[in-house]
Amino acid sequence: xxxxxxxxxxxxxxxxxxxxxxxxxxxxxxxxxxxxxxxxxxxxxxxxxxxxxxxxxxxxxxxxxxxxxxxxxxxxxxxxxxxxxxxxxxxxxxxxxxxxxxxxxxxxxxxxxxxxxxxxxxxxxxxxxxxxxxxxxxxxxx
Amino acid sequence: xxxxxxxxxxxxxxxxxxxxxxxxxxxxxxxxxxxxxxxxxxxxxxxxxxxxxxxxxxxxxxxxxxxxxxxxxxxxxxxxxxxxxxxxxxxxxxxxxxxxxxxxxxxxxxxxxxxxxxxxxxxxxxxxxxxxxxxxxxxxxxxxxxxxxxxxxxxxxxxxxxxxxxxxxxxxxxxxxxxxxxxxxxxxxxxxxxxxxxxxxxxxxxxxxxxxxxxxxxxxxxxxxxxxxxxxxxxxxxxxxxxxxxxxxxxxxxxxxxxxxx
Numbered sequence: 001x002x003x004x005x006x007x008x009x010x011x012x013x014x015x016x017x018x019x020x021x022x023x024x025x026x027x028x029x030x031x032x033x034x035x036x037x038x039x040x041x042x043x044x045x046x047x048x049x050x051x052x053x054x055x056x057x058x059x060x061x062x063x064x065x066x067x068x069x070x071x072x073x074x075x076x077x078x079x080x081x082x083x084x085x086x087x088x089x090x091x092x093x094x095x096x097x098x099x100x101x102x103x104x105x106x107x108x109x110x111x112x113x114x115x116x117x118x119x120x121x122x123x124x125x126x127x128x129x130x131x132x133x134x135x136x137x138x139x140x141x142x
Numbered sequence: 143x144x145x146x147x148x149x150x151x152x153x154x155x156x157x158x159x160x161x162x163x164x165x166x167x168x169x170x171x172x173x174x175x176x177x178x179x180x181x182x183x184x185x186x187x188x189x190x191x192x193x194x195x196x197x198x199x200x201x202x203x204x205x206x207x208x209x210x211x212x213x214x215x216x217x218x219x220x221x222x223x224x225x226x227x228x229x230x231x232x233x234x235x236x237x238x239x240x241x242x243x244x245x246x247x248x249x250x251x252x253x254x255x256x257x258x259x260x261x262x263x264x265x266x267x268x269x270x271x272x273x274x275x276x277x278x279x280x281x282x283x284x285x286x287x288x289x290x291x292x293x294x295x296x297x298x299x300x301x302x303x304x305x306x307x308x309x310x311x312x313x314x315x316x317x318x319x320x321x322x323x324x325x326x327x328x329x330x331x332x333x334x335x336x337x338x339x340x341x342x343x344x345x346x347x348x349x350x351x352x353x354x355x356x357x358x359x360x361x362x363x364x365x366x367x368x369x370x371x372x373x374x375x376x377x378x379x380x381x382x383x384x385x386x387x388x389x390x391x392x393x394x395x396x397x398x399x400x401x402x403x404x
Contacts, residue, residue, distance in 0.1 A: 021354040028289055
């Protein structure tokens, strides 16, 4: 009875400590924050912030500033997107706002209107303590 | 000393042999106690309150999931330990605790391995499984931390779940493991309807989990008073304040319980 037969009742997503799944049947208003990964398939207005990964599905509409570790966008985002790691825009993505990421992938067909800022990660070796430090450099492209 | 409570449906003659097997096994294991059959005239809450005053600390329920769910609130408020002897159909909760049949149940009671579970709390009432709303869902607004969740008309069910187990044909997804009754969280589950067209069969309707949000607190408000069902048996009205009560319920469980139950 408790064995999975492979059918999924909800979207598959990468596991985090507390995964949040916002389906297409609801609307969120306010500041959506989570310690785990977030999957958005519905409507969100306000802000979205997570320490983990964010996935915005192709049926979703997000009117919010977005902050995440890594993000994958397939729907509509009206707001600024700030990602520490990789940001991927699929061919169905539509982003109106500024984006900031260390690693950026924009697929053919994606629509992006805004400024793009890339954060560079440089490793500096410290001979005494053998620690690596990260320096952030910014380059702007329009 | 244990207090054994037999649910009303066990008065049916078809359960006589099973009840005899239970009593024989309990005698063999020398687990003494007082046995009481529920009737329409006797309230379960009053019976348990009275027995607790007489010094009972363990209540063994003979019945099914509904028997267990009905007792959770009064057992928690009286701080008694619960055990289950599953009889008849609809025993998902006992099965998830590793209790498969009456003989195994009696052995588990004798072994007395006690597990603590979180409970959900809705207003002043404790629940084990979930609180469900099915009517006028688009008129609800659910508050969590600094944001509101607004269900759309296509939602068919809003539930806040503490202990999740599959219903009927719904498959148990391994990812739901982390939404257990020991994670100090309750989960908001919103379901929609999915209609499948099949050339050979008629349209199949199935409810799917569309939204999952974990928290330790939710508020459910509405424009008017809407009914909410607690553990499929008690009905209360909105507004609802739902929170988690950590490790509130003690249950005697078996070794073969679900892997995510510690």
